[in-house]
Structure formats: structure tokens, C-alpha cells
Amino acid sequence: MVEFHRVSLLYPKTQTLALEEINLSIKKGEFVYLTGHSGAGKSSFLGLIIKSIVPSSGQVYIAGESLAKYKGGRVAYHRRRIGMVFQNHSLLDHLSVYQNLEFALRITEAPQKDWAERITNILRTVGLAHKHQVYPIQLSQGERQRVAIARAVITNPVLLLADEPTGNLDPDVSWEIMELLSEINLKGTTIILATHSREIVEQQRRRTITLRKGKLVRDDLNGGYAL
Numbered sequence: 633m634v635e636f637h638r639v640s641l642l643y644p645k646t647q648t649l650a651l652e653e654i655n656l657s658i659k660k661g662e663f664v665y666l667t668g669h670s671g672a673g674k675s676s677f678l679g680l681i682i683k684s685i686v687p688s689s690g691q692v693y694i695a696g697e698s699l700a701k702y703k704g705g706r707v708a709y710h711r712r713r714i715g716m717v718f719q720n721h722s723l724l725d726h727l728s729v730y731q732n733l734e735f736a737l738r739i740t741e742a743p744q745k746d747w748a749e750r751i752t753n754i755l756r757t758v759g760l761a762h763k764h765q766v767y768p769i770q771l772s773q774g775e776r777q778r779v780a781i782a783r784a785v786i787t788n789p790v791l792l793l794a795d796e797p798t799g800n801l802d803p804d805v806s807w808e809i810m811e812l813l814s815e816i817n818l819k820g821t822t823i824i825l826a827t828h829s830r831e832i833v834e835q836q837r838r839r840t841i842t843l844r845k846g847k848l849v850r851d852d853l854n855g856g857y858a859l
């Protein structure tokens with residue numbers, strides 16, 4: 633599903649070597665933790681997958697195809713097949729929960745007659761069916777994050793990238809979010825979750841990839857926290 637072949641990333645302005653000679657492969661259906669201290673290169677790693685940044689050297693492959701070949705509309709199409717969840721949720725505040733999800737469906741080819749049913753189903757999955765008319769500002773942080781996850785997966789992405797989705801949440805709510813992501817993974821979506829959280833990585837053991845100052849220092853199928 634995702635392959636990095638000798639990928640390095642140098643941010644030219646600051647001359648920061650954010651990633652150095654990364655080689656790895658993530659298979660379809662995996663749920664992988666991407667961990668490491670602040671500044672280790674986690675967000676940069678995810679940015680390379682959606683091609684919001686390009687490597688200075690090496691190649692990123694998705695489903696066997698090099699992203700270097702993707703240009704213009706092909707990049708946009710590629711991004712539409714990937715769901716993304718960020719720490720700061722980035723919902724559209726002037727739209728209700730329902731409208732935020734509608735907005736996500738608008739860029740897909742899903743027929744409009746199916747939208748209502750899809751939105752109702754996904755809101756049920758994230759436990760927010762009763763809040764469809766509410767605006768993001770009227771939701772708790774955990775609820776907003778659940779809407780952000782709903783928005784990321786309503787398009788049936790093959791791959792879900794989550795960058796610190798539990799960043800500001802208290803442990804109970806983080807745990808709910810993790811359960812939700814596990815359910816989504818069980819339905820077949822490949823997930824890469826960037827996190828600093830020792831609790832998350834320890835509580836539910838999964839393959840854990842650790843970056844340190846841009847280098848891949850650990851790739852452990854049994855997981856557990858170690859930096």
C-alpha cells in the first residue's frame with residue numbers, strides 16, 4: 633500500500649534534514665503507529681504520502697506507483713482516496729456537522745441521492761447521530777475530533793492518515809477515538825497514526841515505527857513504547 637524507498641527530505645529554507653534514507657513498507661489493512669519526539673519527522677512523513685511535500689531524494693510508492701509520476705489532477709485524485717485527521721480537527725465552523733460531511737462527499741463521485749444515508753450511517757458509527765444539526769463550536773473537543781474522523785472516512789478512503797488525533801483529549805476520550813479507529817481498521821482501511829502518546833502505544837500493541845531526528849530507528853511488529 634505505502635512504500636518508502638531511500639526517502640530523504642531536506643527543507644531547503646532552514647536546511648533541516650527532516651527525514652533521512654527512510655525505507656519501509658506498509659501493507660494493505662495494517663494499523664501502524666508512527667512515533668517519535670516532537671520534530672522527529674512524523675508530520676513530514678505523512679505529508680510525503682499525500683504529496684503535500686516531495687522528497688529531496690528517494691521515492692514514495694502508493695499501490696506500487698511512484699508519486700513522482702503524479703501531476704496536477706492526478707495528485708488531487710490521489711488525495712481524495714486518502715482520509716486525513718489532524719490534531720486541530722479543521723472542521724468548517726460556519727457549517728453544521730451534517731453540512732461538514734456533505735462538503736466532504738461533494739468532492740467524491742458518490743451520487744447525491746445516497747448522501748443522507750451515508751451521513752446518517754457514519755454519524756451513528758461515531759456516536760453523534762443526535763448532533764447532526766449542531767455547529768462545531770457547540771461540540772466538545774472529543775466530539776469535534778469524532779466528526780473529523782467521520783469526515784475523513786465517509787469517502788471510504790483506502791488509507792487513513794491521522795496526525796495526533798488524540799493530541800488535546802483527556803485519556804477517556806482518547807480511548808474512545810482509538811476504539812473508533814480500530815473499528816474503521818477492521819472494516820479494511822489501512823491506518824497510519826502519528827502520536828507521541830506513550831499510553832496509546834502501550835495500551836493497544838501494534839506495529840510501531842519510531843523516528844528519531846529524521847531517522848527510522850525502530851520498526852517493531854509487537855509495538856510498545858521506546859524512544
Ligand SMILES: Nc1ncnc2c1ncn2[C@@H]1O[C@H](COP(=O)(O)OP(=O)(O)OP(=O)(O)O)[C@@H](O)[C@H]1O
Binds near residue numbers: 650668
Ligand atoms: N515547512 C517547514 N520548513 C522548514 N522546516 C520544517 C518545516 N516543517 C517541519 N520542519 C522541520 O522538520 C523537522 C520535522 O518536523 P515534523 O513536523 O515532521 O516533526 P513531527 O515529528 O511531526 O513533530 P511534532 O510531534 O512536534 O508534530 C523539524 O525539525 C521541523 O522543525
Ligand SMILES: [Mg+2]
Binds near residue numbers: 674675676
Ligand atoms: Mg507533527
